[in-house]
Amino acid sequence: MTVLVGVLLVRSVARLSRVVVAHRRGALAALLVGALAWGALAVSGVQVAGQAVASTPTAGLAREHVAGGWADYRDESAFGTAIADDELAGQPDLLGGLAGKDVLVVFVESYGAAALTDPDIAKGVTPVLDAGEESLGQVGVEARSGWLTSPTVGAGSWLAHATLQSGLWVDDDRRYEQLLAADRLTLTRAFSDAGWRTSFVLPAVAEPWPQGTEFYGFDRLHAGDDLGYRGPELGWGGIPDQYTLAWVWRSLLAGTDGPVMAEIDLVSSHNPWPQPPPLLPWGDVGDGSTYTCMPGCAAQGPQDVRSRYAASVGYSLESVVSLVEEHPDLVVLVLGDHQPWGQVTGDDPRHDVPVTLLAGDAEVIERVDGWGWTPGMQPAPDSPVWRMDAFRDRFLGAFSRGVHER
Structure with a gap:
């Protein structure tokens, strides 16, 4: 008793x-x-x-x-x-330096520092980035890369998204829920206020998510069922990243009036990292029925989880590079949300993730020269490391008309 x-x-x-x-x-x-x-x-x-x-x-x-x-x-x-306490709320013309441009914010699931700094993993990723730099350079696209410290590791992508968008350090679910119930200028709202049509593409999401419009300010949310995929389930989210990007181009960007800003989740690199599909010619992607379930696509593939992780991240990045190569007028921010689980990184991994800005307009690149980011798609070891909550203010500061950091 x-x-x-x-x-x-x-x-x-x-x-x-x-x-x-x-x-x-x-x-x-x-x-x-x-x-x-x-x-x-x-x-x-x-x-x-x-x-x-x-x-x-x-x-x-x-x-x-x-x-x-x-x-x-x-x-x-x-x-x-x-x-x-938000000094940027209500400020006019925060994005004048990007006027008329289609802007994509692309989160690559589990794209962490280990993908570039661990020699065994990097050998499956850095060749993709090296080839990407060369091919993009041929169409006039430049890249600048740095490091961001994510508020989470292994999981919790929503914390990274909220941190990047709000300029606040959202490192647990209590803060996340508190933020989503409040009023805060997000990157999306800044674009919307400046005249962009905004969308969030979430291929792995099936449930309604009203906070996407109510807090973040997206005009439209596009979940997995909205993407019209008719192929086999490939990976955790079911929809391969190249298909997601093909859908974004033909459904959100091609032949539209006015600029578009879209945040896109790429999930082919989500645990358990099965064998990714080969990259297809863009004209062959169609409704996804072209994809076949090659050996390993329904299972985890090779037993070496680190090799599987490297292959899936390489596929996601190759898909982004190929899209920008086809459409060099885009401005694309591609970054990781967090490091992968400890089974890939080992115990107590650093929280840093790579971030790269791609643009075919030299003025866009000039506006971020003051950031000190590394030329190319791979940040140098001594490239600046910012906490992810610093990004919103730096980005808006760089692209406010007539005001950019030197």
Whole structure:
């Protein structure tokens, strides 16, 4: 009975700590008073029917929950202040330097620093980037690359998306939910306010996601079922990245009036990294029925997970390069969301991901010269490392008409 009472009391204290965040000061005060009283009973050794009313270990656990609740409360308050404190909100002409251009923000799933810095993995990725630099150079497209520190590793792509878009450090789900319930200038809203038609392409998503329009400000969301894919399921998301990009071109960009800004999720490089399909001529992609389930596409492929990871990232990047080679007038930001799981990187990997800006307009590249990014598609080891929440302000600053960093 004593053990049962202890367990119930611990669970009660844990539940009260969660109430702190929901009911703020009143709940926190009550929880603190209760914890102090519990601690006093534990120290005094008061007993009822020969049993201690409160034990010292349970009191310690209660103090831990109170401390956690208090930390959450303080962070919620500070993060709320950061959300509201936005010097760029309401500023005019934030994107005049990109006027008339179609802009793609392309997140490559699990494209982390390991893809370029781990020798065994890099040998499957860097040749793709080397060849991409050469082929893009032939059509007048330049590249600049750097590093961004993601707020997450292994999973949690939504935290990286929110961080890049909002200019705030969103490193847990509590902050994420708080942000999405608030009002904040996102990159998407800045483009929309400046006259771009905005879309979010999410090939692996099936459920409705109202926050995409309500918070981020996208005009339209395009989930997997909207993309018209008729081929076999290839990988975690089912739809190969080249098909997703082909759909974006023909459905969002080709023959449209006015500039388009689209954020695109590429998911062929998502765990468990099965064998990617070969890159097809763009005219052969069609509705995807051209794809066949080659050996390994339905399974995980070779046993070496690191080789599978390298092959899938290489395929995603090759798809992006090929699209820009076909359409060099695009401005494309391609980046990773986070490092892959520890089975690829080992324990405690760095949180950095590569980021590359591609543009065929020399003025676009000139506007980011002050960033110090490395020419080409591979950031140098000493290329600047920014936290991902710094990107929004730097990007908007660079492309505001007449104002760009030197």
